[in-house]
Amino acid sequence: MSMAAPPANVIQLRGVYRTYEMGDQVLHALNDVDLDIARNEYVAIVGASGSGKSTLMNLIGCLDRATRGEYRLEGIPVGGMNEIELARIRNREIGFVFQSFNLLARASALKNVMQPLVYRGMPRAERRERAAEALQRVGLGDRLDSRPNQLSGGQRQRVAIARALVGQPAILLADEPTGNLDSQTSREIMGLIDQVHDAGQTVIMVTHEPDIAAHCRRVIRLEDGRVAEDRRQAA
Amino acid sequence: MNMLLESFRSALESIRAHGFRSLLTSLGIIIGVTSVIAVVSIVQGLSHTINAQFEGLGGNSLTIQSYTPFKRALQGHRAKLRDRDIEVIEKRVEGISHITPVLFAQSGTRGMVSYRSQVTFTNIYGIGPSYLEVNSVFPQRGRFFTPEDESRRRLVCTVGPDVLEELEMPEDSMGEFIRLGGDWCKIVGVMEKRGEIFGFSQDNYILMPYATAKRLMGASRDLDIQIQLLVDDLNRLDEVKDRIRQVLRREHGLGAGEPDDFRVRTAEQLTESFNKVIDTITYVMGGIVGISLLVGGIGIMNIMLVSVTERTREIGILKALGATRQDILLQFLIEALALCMIGGLVGVAIGFGLGALVATFLPGFPPAHVPLWAVALSFGFCAAVGVIFGIIPAAKAAQLDPIDALRYE
Numbered sequence: 001m002s003m004a005a006p007p008a009n010v011i012q013l014r015g016v017y018r019t020y021e022m023g024d025q026v027l028h029a030l031n032d033v034d035l036d037i038a039r040n041e042y043v044a045i046v047g048a049s050g051s052g053k054s055t056l057m058n059l060i061g062c063l064d065r066a067t068r069g070e071y072r073l074e075g076i077p078v079g080g081m082n083e084i085e086l087a088r089i090r091n092r093e094i095g096f097v098f099q100s101f102n103l104l105a106r107a108s109a110l111k112n113v114m115q116p117l118v119y120r121g122m123p124r125a126e127r128r129e130r131a132a133e134a135l136q137r138v139g140l141g142d143r144l145d146s147r148p149n150q151l152s153g154g155q156r157q158r159v160a161i162a163r164a165l166v167g168q169p170a171i172l173l174a175d176e177p178t179g180n181l182d183s184q185t186s187r188e189i190m191g192l193i194d195q196v197h198d199a200g201q202t203v204i205m206v207t208h209e210p211d212i213a214a215h216c217r218r219v220i221r222l223e224d225g226r227v228a229e230d231r232r233q234a235a
Numbered sequence: 236m237n238m239l240l241e242s243f244r245s246a247l248e249s250i251r252a253h254g255f256r257s258l259l260t261s262l263g264i265i266i267g268v269t270s271v272i273a274v275v276s277i278v279q280g281l282s283h284t285i286n287a288q289f290e291g292l293g294g295n296s297l298t299i300q301s302y303t304p305f306k307r308a309l310q311g312h313r314a315k316l317r318d319r320d321i322e323v324i325e326k327r328v329e330g331i332s333h334i335t336p337v338l339f340a341q342s343g344t345r346g347m348v349s350y351r352s353q354v355t356f357t358n359i360y361g362i363g364p365s366y367l368e369v370n371s372v373f374p375q376r377g378r379f380f381t382p383e384d385e386s387r388r389r390l391v392c393t394v395g396p397d398v399l400e401e402l403e404m405p406e407d408s409m410g411e412f413i414r415l416g417g418d419w420c421k422i423v424g425v426m427e428k429r430g431e432i433f434g435f436s437q438d439n440y441i442l443m444p445y446a447t448a449k450r451l452m453g454a455s456r457d458l459d460i461q462i463q464l465l466v467d468d469l470n471r472l473d474e475v476k477d478r479i480r481q482v483l484r485r486e487h488g489l490g491a492g493e494p495d496d497f498r499v500r501t502a503e504q505l506t507e508s509f510n511k512v513i514d515t516i517t518y519v520m521g522g523i524v525g526i527s528l529l530v531g532g533i534g535i536m537n538i539m540l541v542s543v544t545e546r547t548r549e550i551g552i553l554k555a556l557g558a559t560r561q562d563i564l565l566q567f568l569i570e571a572l573a574l575c576m577i578g579g580l581v582g583v584a585i586g587f588g589l590g591a592l593v594a595t596f597l598p599g600f601p602p603a604h605v606p607l608w609a610v611a612l613s614f615g616f617c618a619a620v621g622v623i624f625g626i627i628p629a630a631k632a633a634q635l636d637p638i639d640a641l642r643y644e
């Protein structure tokens with residue numbers, strides 16, 4: 001085979017543990033998790049606080065490493081990677097969207113979206129062009145030079161989504177993307193994320209709001225670090 | 236390369252975002268560099284002018300002076316150079332083009348001179364005809380001494396232009412008589428103007444024939460003279476110098492263990508001893524500046540540490556977006572470096588301005604001159620301070636855990 005077909009599962013977790021030692025207590029934030037997520041799935045991870053959602057999110061996002069078990073992203077085992085390789089994966093394969101937007105306060109919308117491309121060593125002109133395009137797609141083509149504090153919450157989250165997608169990552173990871181937004185704006189943002197999914201993007205979202213989870217085709221509920229429920233639903 | 240450029244750009248943005256704080260932060264560096272550049276520009280300006288003047292004096296000239304070691308002086312001895320010494324040098328040493336005695340023809344250090352009711356004090360030298368070539372100074376008006384003047388010990392003199400001024404004599408004073416001590420002396424020439432060194436005039440002197448000066452001093456006295464001479468070939472300067480030593484030691488009957496009772500100096504040595512003073516000033520300044528840069532560096536480290544803490548979340552975001560530790564390290568290091576370099580740049584500019592200001596407003600002061608090495612050294616030092624004091628905050632930033640950093644409020 002000259003060209004290896006991409007593996008069907010973008011994400012593959014096998015027997016994954018993430019344990020924290022606090023004094024002599026051992027806390028299993030993730031406790032023997034098996035999980036497969038295929039290309040273009042639309043997944044919600046739900047669960048009570050302390051159930052391990054954020055830990056799972058950080059692990060999938062390569063911000064953290066499993067204590068035990070195997071994590072393959074696009075078929076590549078992440079466990080043995082060093083810091084530089086992990087940074088490279090975060091840069092190329094993952095787009096983060098956070099509850100609190102996490103934009104660079106001093107930089108314009110355009111610069112925020114250009115930032116991930118900096119770490120690819122992409123020439124400035126090309127970065128600018130791609131970032132402008134990405135902002136256009138989220139409907140902010142006319143706010144390229146606005147700073148985060150000149151934008152509304154919804155607009156900020158749009159910038160964050162543009163930033164997450166500008167590098168064409170394998171997955172979009174959203175952590176409570178509507179948590180800081182009013183219901184009208186939340187609907188707009190969810191509409192945008194739906195569009196992203198419809199365009200073929202794999203989307204994984206952490207949320208505790210049932211009506212947000214209802215957008216997703218698959219809901220994974222965590223309890224005490226284990227997968228308690230894995231349910232598929234119609235859109 | 237691209238990454239470096241990006242880090243530099245983001246460093247400048249961050250510095251601009253906190254303009255006033257950045258200014259205060261680099262103030263220590265600015266003050267340090269300002270003081271070094273100001274002092275160096277003034278000192279170097281001086282040294283530049285003086286070296287230029289010495290060059291006029293001729294690099295291939297030698298001056299021989301008598302020298303009494305302290306111990307001998309206590310015993311009542313007084314070393315002297317005499318006419319015979321000139322004769323033996325002329326006879327025995329090869330490679331000399333011009334040689335002249337110089338007799339300080341006054342009792343104190345400076346002789347009293349008067350014209351009508353005006354009185355001034357000046358240096359009076361009795362000299363041979365070769366004095367002009369050796370010192371490369373020539374009469375501008377009138378004439379120099381003739382062999383007759385010398386052989387008949389005529390009371391004639393040529394004067395430096397300042398003497399005319401001091402005595403309020405007309406420009407064309409040829410043939411006028413001035414009074415030196417108890418004798419009347421006719422002015423036959425006026426020397427060309429040489430200007431000032433260190434604010435001291437080089438034009439305040441009177442020259443008279445050697446024989447005349449000796450007569451004025453009392454012909455029977457055992458006088459101490461200086462000998463000035465020009466060497467044909469600059470490359471043989473040391474050789475000629477050694478030969479003179481040899482000849483004079485024999486002439487003075489010095490035994491193997493006895494020290495020289497004379498000194499042979501080159502114009503270069505005069506320059507050297509002056510340059511030593513300059514160097515000392517420079518080293519002392521260097522020390523002061525080193526300390527102020529150290530203090531400045533600590534200030535920068537302090538602010539960079541604060542800045543890293545303030546921007547913890549930003550660092551977390553950058554890491555989530557794919558920045559490696561090296562990227563973060565580079566960004567903060569370059570920011571510290573840029574702070575220092577900007578401080579250095581401002582310091583060089585202010586320092587140069589200050590030096591130029593001093594040079595303009597102090598009369599007779601040479602123009603400020605900042606040598607490239609001082610600028611390069613200042614920048615080098617700033618860069619070193621930036622790296623040394625920037626590395627700890629930058630390393631702290633780079634080591635931050637992305638999850639903790641993202642959670643930081």
